[in-house]
Amino acid sequence: MNLFANIRELVVAELEALMAEGVLPKGLDLSGVAVEPPRDAGHGDMATNAAMVLAKPAGMAPRAIADALAGRLMEDPRVAGADVAGPGFLNLRLEPVAWQGLVRAILLDGTAYGRSQLGQGRKVNVEFVSANPTGPMHVAHARGAVVGDALAALLSYAGYDVTREYYINDGGGQVDVLARSAFERYREANGLSPEIAEGLYPGDYLIPVGMALKAKYGTSLLDQPESVWLADVRTLSTEMMMAMIREDLAALGVKMDVYSSEKALYGTGQIEAAIERLKALGLIYQGVLEPPKGKAPDDWEAREQTLFRSTQFGDDQDRPVQKSDGSWTYFAPDIAYHYNKVGRGFDELINIFGADHSGYVKRLKAVVSALSENRVTLDIKLIQLVKLLKGGQIVKMSKRAGTFVTLRDLIDEVGPDVVRFVMLTRKNDVALDFDFDKVTEQSKDNPVFYVQYANARVNSILRKARAEASLDVSDAALSASHLSHLAHEAELGVIKKLAEWPRLVEIAAKGNEPHRVAFYLYELASDLHGLWNRGNDDDSLRFLQPDSAISTAKIALARAVGVVICAGLGILGVTPVEEMR
């Protein structure tokens, strides 16, 4: 149930009736008519811009339209008032019974309250993390992982058919470097001293790989040239790295539906087919790129390469798909991979990338739009950096100095719930400060705690009601309570916030912006805490009352808040705790 959508339907129906009666000209486009919460609560419960958007096409004064509409809306039992205000807004006030009915609806729907048909089952692929399989995940990956996972959950809640996907970059030079690094650890496992040259991965996490290599190959590879062992060592190393990454993801509560391998694209003809397709569209040609402007590298030389015409899509320059020696660049398998996704029938593709991939956006969008003949949209969310703060100091991270913080370190220190929630308290395109001191603090400054605490309070009310008053607080019993007892403006205010939830889900899903859910939950928690605190001064606003009928109604409201918080935390992937310790 979406109260705003319901009232919008009412408004549209009345506008259509006015057209049928000839009060308004026929055939007006009503798609711009919106019913929204007013910014200022003093203006009523809902506002519609109908009169203003229709004034011009109807050739009428906004006021005349608003007056006619107001008269008709007043006949609906849910509508208590309809006032024309400002430049032509129609402000609606709803009868308390409309709000009280919403509490019942929430209790009956459970966490499905707020689910939307917005997506209409359209197939969406969310590709995220896609960290190179050369080491454990670190904090830079964590934000992308959380945002991608929450976005996937949000879209699923909003009625899309969602696939979570990880693209394994196991086809390029970096996995050869991995293999060479692992080989040194293999030598080490056999009692030789490893020579970890500049450019190899020095991390300890490769020691188990060296031991595994020894277990599998014994000493047989030691005196062999690289050409003999490289492929085998690479395969085993990437498998072990991916196993580690999967564990890291699992620790964060992220579960992928599909892992796609770059390497698996080679030798299948998929790359060639994708390039052929682009060639048929006239987007591939042999050519020489201009030297880069601004900075002039000394070693620049003209090279004839196979190029993709991405300038045709607004990119600064065309992009090579083949190196001068004829082998593929990293871009080529990426083209094939996206062609593959298009071929799997997705209607929308979403990629979650680190901000350092910003230069990659235009060419990928170009590829998807060309390969799908504009059928499929690609939205790329760039995730800005996370700055770690500890004791007011920036935690400096450097792979070379070995001081980078792994995702696992982060989870071990503050727990997955805190990591997930905090990573969602910013828009993706804004840098995020992750302050260890703040996020573990139990106070109002800490949004994680604040939202969790609201849910814990709801559960505490339920526990008390059961234990001390022996009330039946099942959702069925609560939904059958006399909700007319919820008449105070403070209580109705909380219900109004609950009414915004389905609307918020749709707004967040339309913009692929899961952070909106986190902010909404904070506001809802704040409203619940506010109502709770008013119980300090005004006994009649306490949730537990001497009269069990009144008590049940108030508990129903608290429970409805708990339901929505659980629904929201479910999208964010954060555990709703029942009790604060």
Next chain:
RNA sequence: GCACCCAUAGCUCAGCUGGAUAGAGCGUUGCCCUCCGAAGGCAAAGGUCGCACGUUCGAAUCGUGCUGGGUGCACCA
């Protein structure tokens, strides 16, 4: 040099895809606990939404041009 992102209260940030008097937390100031739901609560002050034009009934939001900050820019993925 080019591209992308950011700029809103002293600080950290929201802001419903163009709506009415721009919001929250922190900080500041002032009130409120012998007891009852204070790991707190109530209230106040605090703004040229970086600047300038433009689009229209209406702009923090859209467009153009600036200014300042970040990131990335030829066979690395």
